[in-house]
Amino acid sequence: MQMPHLRRALASTVLLATVTAVTAAPPGAHANGSTVAARAAVGATAADTSVAVDVRAGLATVPDTAIGVNHAIWDSELGTPAVSDLLKNAGVGMVRYPGGSYADIYHWRDHTAPGGYVAPNTDFDTFMAGARRTGAQPMIIANYGTGTPQEAADWVRYANVTRGYGAKYWTIGNENYGNGHYGTAWEADDHADKSPKEYAANVVAYAAAMKAVDPTIKIGAVLTTPGNWPDGIVGAGDSGTWNQEVLARAGSAIDFVDVHWYPGGSSAAEALTKPEQIEDAVYLLRQQLDSRIGISLTETNVGVGPNTQPGALFLADVYSGLLEQGVFTVQWWNVHNGIGTVSTVAGHTDYGDFGLLSSGNCTADGTVCEPPLNTPFAPYHALSLIGSFAKPGDQLVQAGSDNSLVSAHASRKANGDLAVLLVNKDPDHEHTVALNYHGWSPTGQVPTVDSFTNGAAGITRTTGGTAGLQVLPAYGISMVTLHPAAAETGLPKAPGRPVITTVSDRTAEISWPAATPGSKPIAKYEVFRQHGGASEQLGETTGTSITVRNLEPGRRYTINVLARDTAGGLSRASLPLTFTTTSPAAAPCSVRLRDTNDWGNGFVGEVQITNNTATPVNGWTLTFSWPTHWQSVSSGWSATWEQTGTTVRVTSDGTLAAAGSTTAGFVGAYSGPNVLPAVFTLNGNVCTTL
Known part of the structure; x- marks a missing residue:
């Protein structure tokens, strides 16, 4: 985030420091209920929304680091069994430490953060104990603002040599473009030179020192998300933007980039439109990167209603959308954060708390208090749904909706099941959704539906509706799980990710690694262009390359390749290839x-x-x-x-x-x-x- 981020964290530390521990019994992850089943059973209702799901349009495969959250050293609950178990139950696979802007003032060896509050029992070993109990990998932020490459290298040595933690992911600093170079300062930075050139030079130095200790670690550099400040701005004395300067000088020294995304919104309705920007933001970011460099998004939160249903709806859309685009981890800010401005959102009290779990504290005048400590807020339940929807190894596939108030996502499970996540952003009306499938057929069984509705205390699991028709509660999230009509055995494996050989304004030459046959030989490969929720076949071949013709100039295309065997069996989709055709080489x-x-x-x-x-x-x-x-x-x-x-x-x-x-x-x-x-x-x- 820009300016408010450090102020938000600092304000929260004071509140967290005064929290009195309260034994809480958070609502269960899956409560039984009948409301959603009753609504889903209204099969005679005419559909007002159409959703198409196409398993031929493969997106990213979910990594084990996908579902992430932030921890902070000013949170006295960091690493406790209660919190670690809540995160484990939600499917969290990565936890970040020591907490946003605090990272640039934190010294790990003596566990101090001059100028900030450090809660008891939040040291690195306590954090790692909690991460291990959760079953999550750590994402560690090395202190760039007030630290040194040697301090970071010593931390790597302690973590991976002395303690054997195997901490793989290390980012150099946090939001370091917020050091005043662009006119706004919230991030600590003791370097006399605040430019991206200086940051890049230090990233190279940090990476060299840290990898000299453990060459297997991955180093990340801080970039800005396209479309978010200070993207596009060229600072005084620079020849390019922050991203351009950092990548030009440090790109060869890093393994991934670290970005944040707080898109804001003046109302809940506006905030819930922001996830539609994800595909273009990731596309622009990838245009700047070498293909070997990964993308992590380690902070995000909604602009309105962070504890109530808008926060839950936003989280479901954002995690799904970013993981579909191949971001290897998405991390919510924060586990605990502390009470803020209290308001009523969608009929329920919102505490202005950016945490997933209640901090259990009160406003300064004592008139409003949060629920008991560690009570899950609405986004936690959405995170739990995402943890079930996008498990490691699942293949995300394209889903499209013709209703701007209903978004759709889909994942294909290892056992052949298909999960469809439906997000109804309409606060006042339920929507009846007609579901259509391409390249996949469901059984006639009644599907399982996991739902989280406005104001609910937890997720409700029922069976109801049909594979072709579901009723979505107003302001609700539903995950519909369906079984395939036929067992998916003996099929070819997916072909390797295709690559572009050459591209022009009208044609593209594409090749791919061959698929591994199943029980039958491979007869041919089919090439599909992603197009809404129903792919368009561009061609087929018996080889492992093809020239696709009749394309439009200057247009972005995303394609997948599938293998079909001699019995007609179809593999899963390859990972996607996105490319843009050129303009004509010769024109008037x-x-x-x-x-x-x-x-x-x-x-x-x-x-x-x-x-x-x-x-x-x-x-x-x-x-x-x-x-x-x-x-x-x-x-x-x-x-x-x-x-x-x-x-x-x-x-x-x-x-x-x-x-x-x-x-x-x-x-x-x-x-x-x-x-x-x-x-x-x-x-x-x-x-x-x-």
């Missing part, structure tokens, strides 16, 4: 779009248009489309600018001379990842994009 026009000055939610754009022909163009219209609905042109000059929907038209009655160029400018605005247009047309002709 060329266009160069430059972002000349960016301030984080807007920029000055310059468009240079060149006439590549020997004939003047008298009057011209340039057309392009923004890739997302959160991008727009605010104003423009040197031509007439207008936007309808996402389509922008730039017109001029001037003349473009033969082989001549002209330039027009505009002010653009964005409230999410700023994916720039990849294709432009001039007077109806597709141009070469430079």
Whole structure:
């Protein structure tokens, strides 16, 4: 997070320090009930929402680090059996330490954080004992702000040589772009030079010192999430953004990048639209990275209602969406955080507490108190659903909804079962969902439905509805688990992840590692393009490469490859390949779009248009489309600018001379990842994009 993060943590420490331990009996993870079953049984209700699930459109495979949370040294409950068991029951596989901005003031050897509060019994060994009880791997933040490479290397030695903990993941610092270099300072940084160049140089030094102790560890560097401050901003004295500078200098020394995402929102309804930005944010981030570098998202939380149903709905969508895109861990801020601004959200008291579990404390005037210590808040129950939905080894597959208030995700289990996660973001109305499946058929059995509804004390498990029709409670999350119509035995294994050999504006040459046959020989491979919830087959071949034709210029494609055997059996989908076609290599026009000055939610754009022909163009219209609905042109000059929907038209009655160029400018605005247009047309002709 930006500025509020450290202040939030510091404020919470005071409250946590005064917590009186209360023996709590948190609600069970799966309570029996009949409400959801009764609603799901309304089979005669006409569907108002259609959801398509396509197992041929494979997304990422869930790693054992996927479900994560943050611990903090100012939390006196860190590492306790009660908390560790709650996290274990939720399926948590990774825990982060020592806690956000505290990492840049924390010294592990003497367990101190000058300027901050350190609770008793929160030292590293206590944390590791709790992590082991949970069954989770640690994500450790080395102190960049007030520490040294030697201090970090000594920590690695203690953890992995002296104690044998096998701690694999180590990040260098936390939110270090928040050190004042861009005008706002909340992160401790004792370095005289606050630039990304200096951070990168130190990342290299830290990585060398730490890997000299244990070369098997993975080192992460702090980046900013596309579309979030200070993304796009070039600081004084820099030649590029924070991400560009860090990666240019330290990219070869790291194994993963560490980003945070607090998308905010002025209302619960707005906050719940933010997960639609995930695919573009991860896409832009991957464009900056070497393919070997992984992505961790180690802090996120909702903008409105962190203890109530908006927080739960947001968590379910965000964890699912990020894991679908191959992020190897998603971590909620925080396990405990402390009471904040109290309000009523969706009919229930929200304590403004960014924790998953109650801290059991009260407002300063004592008028409002949280539930007993460690009582789960609504997001904890959503996390438990995600822990069941996305277990290590599950393959996430594409699901699409035609209702903006109902989001859908799906995972294919090792035993062939399919879990469909449905999130109803409508606070006032239930929705009846028609479920359609592609590349997979369910049995006629009544499915199992695990649901968490607004204000509930826990998850309800029932059987109800059908594989084709489910009723979603208002502001509810439902996981529908279905069995396959036929046993999935003897099938080929999935082919390896495809790669691009060459790509042009209209074609792409794709190859992949061969699949391992099942009980029958492999007859052919089928190539599918992901398209909503129902894939489009692009071709098939008996070999392990194909040229896909008739593509559109400047368009992003995600494809999967599946193997079919001689008996007609179909493998699971390969991991996905995403690529963007180019513009034409030779065209009657060329266009160069430059972002000349960016301030984080807007920029000055310059468009240079060149006439590549020997004939003047008298009057011209340039057309392009923004890739997302959160991008727009605010104003423009040197031509007439207008936007309808996402389509922008730039017109001029001037003349473009033969082989001549002209330039027009505009002010653009964005409230999410700023994916720039990849294709432009001039007077109806597709141009070469430079």
